[in-house]
Amino acid sequence: MILGEEDKMNQASDKKVFEVPLYAYQRSPDQDTAAPVRRKVVVIGAGPIGLGAAIDLAQQGIEVVVLDDNDKVSFGSRAICFAKRPLEILDRLGCGHEMVDKGVEWEIGKVFFDDRQVYDFNLLPEKGHEFPAFINLQQYYFEEYMVNRVRALQAEGAPIEIRGRNKVSAIGTHPNHVTLEIDTPEGPYNLEADWLIACDGAGSPTRAMLGLDFVGRVFEDNFLIADVIMEADFPTERWFWFDPPFNRGQSALLHKQPDGVWRIDLQLGWDIDKEREKRPENVIPRLKEMLGEDVQFDLEWVSIYTFQCRRMEQFRHNRVIFAGDAAHQVSPFGARGANSGLQDTDNLIWKLKLVMEGNAPESLLDSYDYERVHGADENILNSSRSTDFITPKSEMSRVLRDAVLDLSEHHAFARPLVNSGRLSVPCTYDGSSLNTPDALTAGPARSRPGSPCADAPLGGGYLLPKLGDRFTLLTIGAEAPERLEIDGVAIDRLALDPTPEITDRYLGDAAGAVYLIRPDQHVAARWPAYDEPAVKAALKRAIGKE
Amino acid sequence: MPDLILTPNIQGADDFYAELLAAHEGLTKPQSDALNARLVLVLSNHIGDRAVLSDALKAAALSKE
Numbered sequence: 001m002i003l004g005e006e007d008k009m010n011q012a013s014d015k016k017v018f019e020v021p022l023y024a025y026q027r028s029p030d031q032d033t034a035a036p037v038r039r040k041v042v043v044i045g046a047g048p049i050g051l052g053a054a055i056d057l058a059q060q061g062i063e064v065v066v067l068d069d070n071d072k073v074s075f076g077s078r079a080i081c082f083a084k085r086p087l088e089i090l091d092r093l094g095c096g097h098e099m100v101d102k103g104v105e106w107e108i109g110k111v112f113f114d115d116r117q118v119y120d121f122n123l124l125p126e127k128g129h130e131f132p133a134f135i136n137l138q139q140y141y142f143e144e145y146m147v148n149r150v151r152a153l154q155a156e157g158a159p160i161e162i163r164g165r166n167k168v169s170a171i172g173t174h175p176n177h178v179t180l181e182i183d184t185p186e187g188p189y190n191l192e193a194d195w196l197i198a199c200d201g202a203g204s205p206t207r208a209m210l211g212l213d214f215v216g217r218v219f220e221d222n223f224l225i226a227d228v229i230m231e232a233d234f235p236t237e238r239w240f241w242f243d244p245p246f247n248r249g250q251s252a253l254l255h256k257q258p259d260g261v262w263r264i265d266l267q268l269g270w271d272i273d274k275e276r277e278k279r280p281e282n283v284i285p286r287l288k289e290m291l292g293e294d295v296q297f298d299l300e301w302v303s304i305y306t307f308q309c310r311r312m313e314q315f316r317h318n319r320v321i322f323a324g325d326a327a328h329q330v331s332p333f334g335a336r337g338a339n340s341g342l343q344d345t346d347n348l349i350w351k352l353k354l355v356m357e358g359n360a361p362e363s364l365l366d367s368y369d370y371e372r373v374h375g376a377d378e379n380i381l382n383s384s385r386s387t388d389f390i391t392p393k394s395e396m397s398r399v400l401r402d403a404v405l406d407l408s409e410h411h412a413f414a415r416p417l418v419n420s421g422r423l424s425v426p427c428t429y430d431g432s433s434l435n436t437p438d439a440l441t442a443g444p445a446r447s448r449p450g451s452p453c454a455d456a457p458l459g460g461g462y463l464l465p466k467l468g469d470r471f472t473l474l475t476i477g478a479e480a481p482e483r484l485e486i487d488g489v490a491i492d493r494l495a496l497d498p499t500p501e502i503t504d505r506y507l508g509d510a511a512g513a514v515y516l517i518r519p520d521q522h523v524a525a526r527w528p529a530y531d532e533p534a535v536k537a538a539l540k541r542a543i544g545k546e
Numbered sequence: 547m548p549d550l551i552l553t554p555n556i557q558g559a560d561d562f563y564a565e566l567l568a569a570h571e572g573l574t575k576p577q578s579d580a581l582n583a584r585l586v587l588v589l590s591n592h593i594g595d596r597a598v599l600s601d602a603l604k605a606a607a608l609s610k611e
Contacts, residue, residue, distance in 0.1 A: 396579075403583035413591040 018140040021071040022147045025165040031189040039065050040356065042180065042193035044206055046162050047074065048139065049324030049341035050199035051146040055093045056349040058153050058160035060469065062356065065191075066150075067182060071164030073143035076227065076301035080136050080255065080263055081335035085426035085452060086342040087131040088521070092468045095149040096131065099142060103135030104256050109238040111408070111418055115245050118409040120237075123423075128501045129455040130462040134423065136257045138227075139338070171196070171209045171320070178319050195352060196320045199341070204326035210317065216310020217384065219331065220270040221391055224304050226283055228262050230297035240420040242390070242405055246289035251390050251420075254290075261300055264290065265332075267391070274304045307331045309384050311376045315344075316369045323348060328376035333386035333421035336379040343426060344372050350469070350519035354543055359488045364544030367434050375427035382422045389419035426452040429522060436525035436538040442510040443526060453521045456501040463502075466494055467521045471539065473530075476502060477512035480530040486539045491516070518542060550601035 023046065030037040041057055043050045046068035057064040082099065090096035110120045125133035153160050165185055172179035178196040182189055198206035207214060234254065241252040250267035257263055264287060268277060276282060283302055291297065311328035315321060324341030348368045354360035392398035407414035429435065429450035438448050446454060456463045466472075471491040473480055476498055484491040496502050507513050516525040516538050525538035540546050556562050570578045590599055 399576075399579045399583045400587075403580055403587055406580070407584055407587055411588075414587060417587070 017144050018073050018075050021164065022073055022144065023068065023162040023164040024071050025163075025185050027184075027186060028161075028163060028189075030191055031184065031186070036179065036190040036192045038177065038192040038194070039063060040193070041065070041195045041197065041352070042067060042178070042191065043197045043199060044068075044168055045199035045201060045324075045326070046070075046143070046147075046164075047199060047201060047324070048079070048142055048146065048338045049326075049345060050197070051143065051150065051162075052089070052093060052342050053197050053199060053323060053345040053349060054160055054162075055095075055146065055149055055153065056345055057353070058150075058158040059094065060349070060353055061159070062353060063159035064161075065193075066160070066162045067166040067168060067180075068162065068164055069167035073147065074139040076140075076225075076303060078139040079142070079335075079338040080138060080257055081339075081423075082135050082137055082142070083335060083339045083424040084125075084129065084131045084133050085424070086339045087135065088455065088464050089342050089346045090146075091131070091465065092346075092521070093146075093149065094152070095145045098145040098148070099137055100131060100135055102141055102145075102258055103137035104236055104258055105132045105135055106236050106238060106256065107133065108235070109240065111405075111420065112239065112241040112244060113402075113405040113409070114243055116409070118405055119415055121415070126454075128457050130464065131455070134335070136255055136263070138257055138261065141258070142338075168205065168209075171206060173210070173318065173320060176319070194319070194356070197345075197348070198320060198322045198326050199324045199345075200326050202325040202329045204322070206320070207312065207322065207326060210320065212317065213313055214310055214329075215313075216308055216329070216380070218308050219306070219387055219391070221387075222268040222270065222272055222274065222277075222304055222306055223332075224266045224268055224277060224283070224286075224302070226264045226266070226287060226302050227257070227300040228264060228287065228297040229260055229300050230262060230291070230295055231260065232262070232291070232295055232297075234262070242401075242420075244290075246286065252290065253420075262297075266290075268304070278302055278304055305332075309380045309387070311373070311380065314369055315372055316365055321348060321352075321365070321368070323372075327372070328380070330376075330379045330383040331387045332383075333390065334379075334383050334423055335421070336383055336424045339424040340375055340379050340427075343375060344368075346520045347372055347375075351544075354489070360543040361545065367432060367544060371427075371429045371432050371434075374429060374431070378427055379424075386419045386421045428452070434518075434524060434542045434544065436516075436534075436541055438526065439534070440508075440510055440513055440526040440528055442508050442528075443513060444505060444508040447506050447515070447523055447526070449523050449525055451523050453517060453523060454505045456505055457499065458496070463496075464521060467517050469519050471519060471524075471542070472515075472517040473535065474506070474515040474517055475513070475530070476507055478514050478529050480514060484532075484535065484539075486536050487543075487545070489539060489543060491535070491539065516542065548595070548598065550598050550605060552605060 040063040043054050043066045046066050054064045054066045087096050107123045123133050167183045169183050170181035178193045180191045236256050239254040253265040255263040315327045323344035330336045351364045392401045404414050404417045435449035473491050473493045476496045480493050482493045514527045514530050518524050524542040
């Protein structure tokens with residue numbers, strides 16, 4: 001989403017985390033060299049995606065410098081809804097549990113139409129997963145915990161740094177490196193990088209500096225976000241209103257965040273005066289109408305946003321790689337922005353590591369483009385459909401929308417048609433060149449090649465923490481060597497017992513199974529039994545050598 | 547999978563048609579539009595079969611395909 005100019009209205013004296021510089025400007029020795037220093041990887045943007053990329057690189061021992069034109073975490077809560085898959089990725093990055101411990105978990109949603117509740121639903125997440133289906137957490141906490149993780153890595157001597165108030169003003173692209181001109185409070189300096197990862201948001205200055213496209217569909221609508229602090233006994237549920245009395249002809253959303261902060265999202269329509277709508281004297285009466293006259297609340301943050309659904313044609317431009325909102329933008333319905341951005345870097349970093357260390361051809365990076373463009377298209381499709389339901393674009397689409405809502409109050413069949421956001425689920429990379437055709441025909445479809453591995457209980461813990469960062473050969477009721485090395489790439493075996501969850505999620509009707517799992521916990525190949533030539537071929541394929 | 551039926555299939559066609567008109571009697575145009583929309587959704591769900599529904603949409607559009 002594109003956020004408008006943000007107003008800070010809460011006058012509480014204690015400083016919020018987003019008001020304190022977390023990575024204040026410090027002079028780098030790189031600013032005092034005669035010739036520009038060459039770094040391995042430079043990441044532009046210290047938001048959730050840039051930090052995700054940097055942590056992933058650093059904990060695998062690859063030198064990374066993060067540049068950000070600011071020195072604080074995100075202003076205001078912004079992204080608030082984080083799904084299970086990104087939490088699993090963050091766990092691999094060493095900061096998933098902090099998010100869950102602080103975040104608010106929810107499973108119940110209520111849908112209102114006009115002046116009445118038409119139905120409620122429970123997400124009923126599948127049991128036996130370490131992480132919940134969703135948590136709500138302010139983006140500033142999310143970034144703070146990631147910065148804490150960066151500090152912990154630095155304390156261990158990992159090659160990672162964040163340079164605050166380092167604004168990239170020019171980029172030069174070369175066949176084997178990138179040059180950067182960077183403005184700082186103490187003047188400009190130049191830097192070189194073998195690889196540049198641009199995570200600088202929907203308005204990506206990197207994209208603009210390179211003159212790259214960003215085409216898609218503009219939605220003519222404005223939404224008011226108000227984060228309010230209130231002592232209210234609303235339950236921890238997601239409430240969505242279509243055409244409510246307090247916002248006629250539009251929609252509204254109420255969602256709980258930690259610290260007694262509530263997210264209120266009010267659709268305003270297209271022809272509005274943004275500056276006027278953002279003023280407290282106009283926001284407060286709207287909220288009172290929604291929450292009731294007697295509810296006491298303070299405004300923490302107010303912003304008006306518009307959105308587009310669009311993506312770059314290609315995410316990789318030789319040595320410059322785009323991730324997150326810089327590469328693709330969706331409507332906020334379904335929480336597919338930050339959630340999909342973390343899946344971008346999850347997909348990218350292991351490939352970049354193999355390429356940088358000479359264990360895979362550079363063309364492996366083209367599979368990042370294929371797989372994440374596929375993910376972006378899925379997200380754009382889903383979020384466009386949600387938007388079309390929430391904001392009908394014609395008289396008849398409104399008639400049909402209202403018919404669905406009226407029927408949903410009386411008949412269960414209509415409820416799956418109600419679309420107030422299809423919540424983010426991980427992408428399966430069907431059709432990717434890295435997949436080996438499925439040889440476990442009796443296996444469950446959910447674990448076919450290209451799929452993200454589903455979590456499952458394992459002894460006292462869970463499966464996913466045992467996967468990732470490297471290739472794994474997962475065996476269930478099948479023999480295999482404990483360790484293989486193919487073209488310099490190691491594969492470690494993980495033997496599992498056929499518990500009910502493992503059987504359901506990985507075995508299906510097969511007697512035994514062998515899975516080749518990628519470093520991003522996606523399935524590369526699977527067979528009914530171990531076959532060394534087949535595993536070798538699949539590994540080569542999964543690193544872009546076939 | 548059954549194909550979309552485009553030959554006469556309603557027993558007592560005149561009675562059905564009269565019932566359809568009666569359902570709209572006394573309704574305003576917006577109320578009638580809403581009733582039609584709900585009816586389409588109820589019937590679509592009853593059919594369920596995606597291929598039959600796609601064929602029905604084409605047939606209703608009077609497409610030559």
